Amino acid sequence: MITSSAPGKIFLFGEHAVVYGKTAIACAIDLRAHVTVDEAPSIQMKGPGGSIDLNPRKHPYIYSVVEKFKGLTDVTGVSIDIHSDIPVGSGLGSSAAVTIATIKALDAYYETNLTLEDIAQMGHLVESEVQGRASPTDTFVSTFGGMVQIPDRKKLGFHDMLIVIGNTGKFSSTRKIVSNVAALRERHPIVIGQIMDTISAISETGVDFIQEGDFHTVGELMNINQGLLDSIGVGSKELSELVYASRKAGALGSKITGAGGGGCMIALCEHKNLSRVAHAVKRAGGDSFICRTSNTGVRIE
Numbered sequence: 050m051i052t053s054s055a056p057g058k059i060f061l062f063g064e065h066a067v068v069y070g071k072t073a074i075a076c077a078i079d080l081r082a083h084v085t086v087d088e089a090p091s092i093q094m095k096g097p098g099g100s101i102d103l104n105p106r107k108h109p110y111i112y113s114v115v116e117k118f119k120g121l122t123d124v125t126g127v128s129i130d131i132h133s134d135i136p137v138g139s140g141l142g143s144s145a146a147v148t149i150a151t152i153k154a155l156d157a158y159y160e161t162n163l164t165l166e167d168i169a170q171m172g173h174l175v176e177s178e179v180q181g182r183a184s185p186t187d188t189f190v191s192t193f194g195g196m197v198q199i200p201d202r203k204k205l206g207f208h209d210m211l212i213v214i215g216n217t218g219k220f221s222s223t224r225k226i227v228s229n230v231a232a233l234r235e236r237h238p239i240v241i242g243q244i245m246d247t248i249s250a251i252s253e254t255g256v257d258f259i260q261e262g263d264f265h266t267v268g269e270l271m272n273i274n275q276g277l278l279d280s281i282g283v284g285s286k287e288l289s290e291l292v293y294a295s296r297k298a299g300a301l302g303s304k305i306t307g308a309g310g311g312g313c314m315i316a317l318c319e320h321k322n323l324s325r326v327a328h329a330v331k332r333a334g335g336d337s338f339i340c341r342t343s344n345t346g347v348r349i350e
């Protein structure tokens with residue numbers, strides 16, 4: 050029996066723009082998905098109600114991972130058991146964390162000797178197949194951990210950051226929102242193109258301030274990024290309420306993380322304001338919790 054785990058992530062800057070090859074900065078967080086694989090009579094998913102055979106419609110990410118392993122080794126009987134701290138469909142990279150942890154667990158179980166690069170690449174292929182258009186951000190961050198610049202796939206110096214996450218509780222489909230943005234970009238190529246360029250410039254400007262630990266300026270840039278995310282139609286009333294409540298309570302900056310439309314927002318905080326911001330987000334209707342950035346990528350437990 051082998052258990053592995055991989056982290057979820059937040060976008061400090063650059064979601065959506067990264068889909069068009071622009072720069073984004075994302076960071077792993079200390080919420081993780083755990084995957085245990087074990088011997089079984091067929092390829093099965095374990096759940097609270099018992100085991101069921103792997104099903105491409107119910108378990109698209111795991112199914113796609115298993116299909117890839119069938120190209121590497123003889124996969125006939127294995128059970129896969131998932132336990133995740135990361136809310137699903139919320140912009141925190143839960144599907145990538147489950148995908149990457151499953152690849153690592155199967156790699157160890159079948160001794161296929163994949164490198165971290167191989168794992169990140171396979172994960173990105175899986176996400177692209179299941180989601181349509183997908184940037185390598187979630188799978189890369191979940192594999193390597195820490196703070197990462199995409200598309201350069203460059204690991205930045207790690208900083209411990211305190212984040213309040215506010216979950217609207219509204220499921221959002223990344224696939225649908227990414228395709229809405231693509232349609233808007235087709236209707237207004239120059240306007241949306243320039244917004245994507247500006248988001249990219251925010252990410253590039255943000256790198257130096259992150260490295261210097263100037264979180265006041267990082268927060269200010271997050272707020273500008275949020276305005277631009279609203280402008281491309283990925284905000285919502287619920288997300289805005291949490292964003293403004295967090296700023297009023299003293300967050301250094303706050304924005305949507307991930308695709309938007311629902312899901313989560315993040316607020317960068319100083320220690321002294323952390324619980325005030327978390328309470329304000331809760332009062333504004335969000336399920337709020339505190340997390341930290343994490344430098345730990347996928348690993349065997």
Ligand code: MEV
Pocket residue numbers: 063064065066067068140142182183184185186187223227306307308
């Ligand atoms: C979704 O978490 C982030 C997007 O930029 C899509 C992607 O990067 O694949 C909207």
